[in-house]
Amino acid sequence: MILSSFASQASNTNILVIDVDKKPLSNIVVFAEPEIKPTVAESTLSVPYTAIMDQVNRQFSPHILVVNKNTNIDFPNSDRIKHHVYSFSPAKTFEIQLYREKKLDPRLFDKVGEVILGCNIHDWMVGYVYVVDTPWFGKTDGEGNINLALPDGKYTLKIWHPLLQEADQSFTQKITVSSHTNITINVKEAMKPRYAAYEDDDELDDY
The missing domain is CATH 2.60.40.420 (Cupredoxins -  blue copper proteins)
Structure with missing residues (x-):
């Protein structure tokens, strides 16, 4: 998508999200909010x-x-x-x-x-x-990576996942995009434990 308030050139911005043990985190929502609100047709x-x-x-x-x-x-x-x-x-x-x-x-x-x-x-x-x-968003893959094609400009990076601790839910990082960029986001705290899995069989199968 080309936004009229930005230069037409978009740069590949690769973002890696890792946990406190430096291991990649998958399925993390990552999004970039532009400093200047884009105007779109x-x-x-x-x-x-x-x-x-x-x-x-x-x-x-x-x-x-x-x-x-x-x-x-x-x-x-x-x-x-x-x-x-x-x-x-x-x-x-x-x-x-x-x-x-x-x-x-x-x-x-x-x-x-x-x-x-x-x-x-x-x-x-x-x-x-x-x-x-924002139109620039996605989720990290199995290796903790996501690639966003960001038009040149200034952005605020944010992340979200239901198991992130409060300190990481409020994470923000200012970035300036003018060329291909590699960014690593370090999660500050261990993620919350997953909920216990329920048994698949139950008395409501007919529904």
Whole structure:
């Protein structure tokens, strides 16, 4: 995407996120907020695309979905059982009652922040949508890397993951992009332990 408030040239900015033991961290949301708010053609801003948060094997898929503000998200159910998706998060409160095969209208996510998803039938199902207000975002790969094609300019880098400690959730780093850049983000504290896995078999299989 070319933004009119920036030079047309974009530079590859490779970002590596590592933990306190210098090991790479995967699935970390990384996003770059420009110092100068970009101006984009009205047609680009007003037509939200549709992202997908599926339900596969009684889990949300992907576990973490990051989207730009004003994105529509579709919630299909690829399981052979019914689910009841909900969220009480301030950034998006909604409920999709028991459903399996019916086609549903997508939900618009127009507020920035963390949205925690659950299922009223399967308590272990937890997923996350993280909404950002910038077109430059993504998640780190299995080696802890993410590459953002940033137009030249000044940005604030931020990260997010549900298991990051508070000190790392509030991480910010100012960067100036004018050429290919390599950046390493060092997480300050050990991540929170993962929740215990629930057994897949339960008395509600018919749903």
